Amino acid sequence: MRDRAIGALVAGLVAILLWSMLAAVTVQARGVPPLELMSISFTVAFALGLLLRLRLLKRGHRERSRPDLGALLTAFSGLFFYHALYFYALAHAPADQASLINYLWPLLIVLFSALLADGAGMRLRHVIGAAFGLCGTVLVVMRHPSLHSAALVGYAAALACAVVWAAYSVFNRRFAGVSSLVILDVCGGVALAAALAHLAIEPRTVVPDARQLCALLILGLGPTGFAFVAWDYATKYGPLPVLGALSYLAPLLSTALLVAVGAAPGGVTLFAAAILVLGGAAIAAGLTGRIRRV
Secondary structure, eight states, X not given: OHHHHHHHHHHHHHHHHHHTTHHHHHHHTTTSOHHHHHHHHHHHHHHHHHHHHHHHHHTTOOOSSOOOHHHXXXXXXXXXXXXXXXXXXXXXXXXXXXXXXXXXXXXXXXXXXXXXXXXXXXXXXXXXXXXXXXXHXXXXXXXSOSOOGGGHHHHHHHHHHHHHHXXXXXXXGGGTTSOTTHHHHHHHHHHHHHHHHXXXXXXXXXXOOHHHHHHHHHHHHIIIIIHHHHHHHXXXXXXHHHHHHHTTHHHHHHHHHHHHTTSSOOOHXXXXXXXXXXXXXXXXXXXXXXXXXX
C-alpha cells in the first residue's frame, strides 16, 4: 500500500512537470481557434492511447475491469470543460496571468479534499505547505499590478478552470478500480465533442503551419496525453493534500518556461516565488522532517 502511494506521488509529479509545459506550448500554437486546437491535440492523445493498448495486447495484457458510466462521464467532463476554458483563457488574456490564475487548482484540491474522507488524513504540514505555495503563486501574480479589463472574460475562464480541475481530481478518487489508460480512450470523445463545437461556434478553421503543428503534437503527447494517465493514477492512489501542495511547482515552472520563450517578463520576483513554492512543496511532502532525522 505504501509503495503504491509513493508510486502515485511520482506519477503526480510527472503529470505536474508535463503540465508546466502547457502554457508555453499553447502560446506556440496561438492563432489556432481554441476548440480546434483542443480537437487536434486530443486526437493526438487518443492515437497515443490506441498505440499503448495495441502494445499491451501484443504482450497478452487484458483489462481486469471495465469502466462504468460514472467514470467515463467524470473523465469526459473534467477534460472537456477544463481544456475548453483553458484554451479560451489563453486566447483572450495574457498567457502568464491566465496560466497563474488557473493554477489556483492546487489550493482548491487541498481545500476540497478536506471536505471529503481524504481530509481526515490532513496534517498541519499540508496546510503550511499549501499556504507557502499560495504565497509564492500570489507573489508571481503581483508582478502584474493591474488586470486588463478587456481580458476579464479570459480571467474568469481561467478561474473556472481551477474549479473544474480541482473538483475532477478529488471526485476521480471514487473510481480507483478503473484502469488509468481509460483516460486516453475518453480523449477520443473529447476530441470529437471539441470538433463539433468548433464547427458550430468558431467562425473559421485554421490550417496549422509547421510551428503550430509541432506545438499541437507536443500537447497531444505530453500535457494533454500521457500526463492524464499519470494524474489519473496519482489522484486514485496518492494523498490528495500532498498532491495539491506539490502542484504548486506547476505555476512556477510554467511561468519560467513562458519567460524562456519570451511570452512573459522575468525578474527577481520569480526567484523569491521559487523559494516559497519549493519550500511549501517540501513541507507538505514531509521532506523537512526526514532531513532532520538523517
